[in-house]
Amino acid sequence: MSWSRSGRDGGGRDGGRDASGRDAPGRDSGRGYHHGNLKEALIRAALELIAQKGPAGFTFAEAARWAxxxxxxPYRHFRDRDELMADVARRGFEAFEAALARAWDNGRPEPRTAMDRLGKAYLAFARDEPAxxxxxxxxxxRPDASPELRAAGDRAFAVLRGACEALAAGLPAAVRPPALxxxxxxWSLAHGVAALFGRGDAAxxxxxxxxEELLEAGLLVYLQGLGVPPSGAA
Amino acid sequence: MSWSRSGRDGGGRDGGRDASGRDAPGRDSGRGYHHGNLKEALIRAALELIAQKGPAGFTFAEAARWAxxxxxxPYRHFRDRDELMADVARRGFEAFEAALARAWDNGRPEPRTAMDRLGKAYLAFARDEPAxxxxxxxxxxRPDASPELRAAGDRAFAVLRGACEALAAGLPAAVRPPALxxxxxxWSLAHGVAALFGRGDAAxxxxxxxxEELLEAGLLVYLQGLGVPPSGAA
DNA sequence: CCGCTCATGTGAAAAGGGTTTACATCAGGG
DNA sequence: CCCTGATGTAAACCCTTTTCACATGAGCGG
Incomplete structure (x- = not known):
């Protein structure tokens, strides 16, 4: 039961393009024989469906219907459902990297406060982009579903790692922890908070x-354990 | 085809009952019209299938085939797939609570070392009981799928919380952190480690x-941040 | 402007599976 | 001994996946 059939048919279809008005005999409203931008439309459909019904409750056929x-x-654009999902994941990692990098902002004004922003950005992404x-x-x-996927994931992780290096660099070499x-x-702490408590699912x-407060406090304790001085310090 | 799936036919079926030898005309080998212990068999099937193919790749029908x-x-025993899954989750939390309580062992010989055991037990459970x-x-x-499920989850969490209380009790009241x-x-840290790196999925x-080393090190840093002295200390 | 060609989408159909309903079987109790 | 309720079955129904032959039309060279 849980996820009902959803319907959502006449709704979306914002395919862009196609303002020419030529209403072919093909389908209900807006386009001719060719969609024009099906690949993008399928990915938007996948995002919508995943957000609504979870990653399991989304099928290739329904994405097609939605588009x-x-x-x-869809088989003209993706080998199967998994390939579509992997492409969504890749784009997700790219957006994630951008969001984290923006929050980190090269550690300005100082790494310790920028790290707090990074944590908030992590949770904000998980909440705002659940799909x-x-x-x-x-x-x-699987991360190795495609080299691009793995590379995108690595780049996102690299942002976090860079931030850790900046923080570690402020410590004396004798007590400097491995940034990795x-x-x-x-990452584990942030992911754990996001996965366990992140979405206000009411569930x-x-x-x-x-x-956010939970993660910030955890970050504070952890960094204190490493000897990183808190926000306002000499 | 596929109907016999079985594997587990002559051997398992430890349902008791049915030792009378009356081989009804119904099915291939071992039982008559009634299964005798279908509910348990379905849960075992679910565990097996979830372990093999992930929580998504398991269906009510396949569990039936397997049994x-x-x-x-199965619809005689569970309203739908979700109810079966919730029952599996509840049993999981009960086993989880038992495993954690055993590892914690009331904080013997001392809370700090027992906490390390607790972390290892957490990861061991995630690895050994992936289903x-x-x-x-x-x-x-959803935790509120049933009151029993929520209660079982709360009891498991209570073990961890009790351990934290024992550790916090060793600190001066002025710097004592909230055990919750x-x-x-x-929990977030352990879950993050388990989810991101826990299974040797090769994926x-x-x-x-x-x-284990990652979690233990994280625990060390975190507790140090709180002022909990490391394992061998006054 | 013509017509070729290829990428893209359609329609139908096979194969497979999941869920539901009407019916069959069986155990236990009066 | 028969009734009743719990348990399991068969078959119908519907949806998804995947493939095939075919339709469409956009872009391109002539």
Missing amino acids: GVSPAA YYAAMFEAGV MMALHL RRPLPMTP | GVSPAA YYAAMFEAGV MMALHL RRPLPMTP
Whole structure:
């Protein structure tokens, strides 16, 4: 039961292009025989469907229906459902990298405060782009599904790792932790917070604080454990 | 074809009952019209299938096939697939609670070392019982699917929270952190490590260390940040 | 402007599976 | 001994995946 059939048929179809008005005999409203931008439309459909029904409850056929084409059409653009999902995940990692890099802003004004922004950006992405986040981490897409996917994931992780290097650089060499390990810890912490408490699904456990506060506090304790001085310090 | 699927035919079927030898004309080998213990068999089938193909790639009908009954039979025991999954998750939380409590062992010989055991037990459970872990955290089962499920989840979390209270109790009241917050941080960290790197899926990112080492190091840093002295200390 | 060609989409159909409904079987109790 | 309710079956129904032959039309060279 859970996810009902959804309908959503006449709604979307914002295919752009096609303002020429030539209403071919083909379909209901807006376009001729050729869609014109089906690949993009399929990806938008996938994002919409994943957001609505979770990564499991989305099918190739329904994405086609949502885009207003026949069930066979998507096969001209993706080998199968998994390839579409992998492409969604790749785009997700690219958007994720951009969001994280923007938040980090090269560590300005100082790495410690920029790291707090990075954490907030992580949770904001998971909340605001649940479809991307699900495709990236919860859809069972293997990172090696394509070299581009792996590369995109690596670039996103590199932002976090760079931030950790900047923070570690402020410590005396004798007590300087490996930046890679820091990055793995913080990624795990952020992912754990996002996965367990991140979405206000009304399904998750109630918290005595917001996920952002939880992550910020965890970050504070962790960095203190490493000897990184808190925000306002000499 | 495929109907016999079985595997488990002559051997398993430890349903008791049915030792009378009355081989009804119904099916291939071992039982008559009635299965005798279908509910348990379905749950075992679900565990097997989830472990093999992930929480998404398991269907009500396939569980039925695996148990050797018709596709409609499961509906006598569970309203739908989600209810079965919720029951698996509940049992998972109960096993999880038991495993964590055993590892914690009331904080013996001392809370700090017992906490390390707890972390290892967390990862061990995620690795050794991937089907349970997936049903509990990755199958999209809402904690409020049933009161029993929520209660089981709460009891499992209570073990971790109790451990945090024991650790916090060793600190001066002036710097004593809220145990609930500690527990949420450590749960997030452990879940993040398990989800991102926990299974040797050969699909995940390669690590320069084992997940256990990663979590233990993270725990060390975090607790140090709180002022909890490391393992061998006054 | 013509006509070729190829990428793109259609329609139909096979194969496979999941869910549901009407019916069959069986165990246990009065 | 028969009734009743719990349990399982068969078959119908519907949806998805995938493939095939075919239709369309956009771009390009002539």
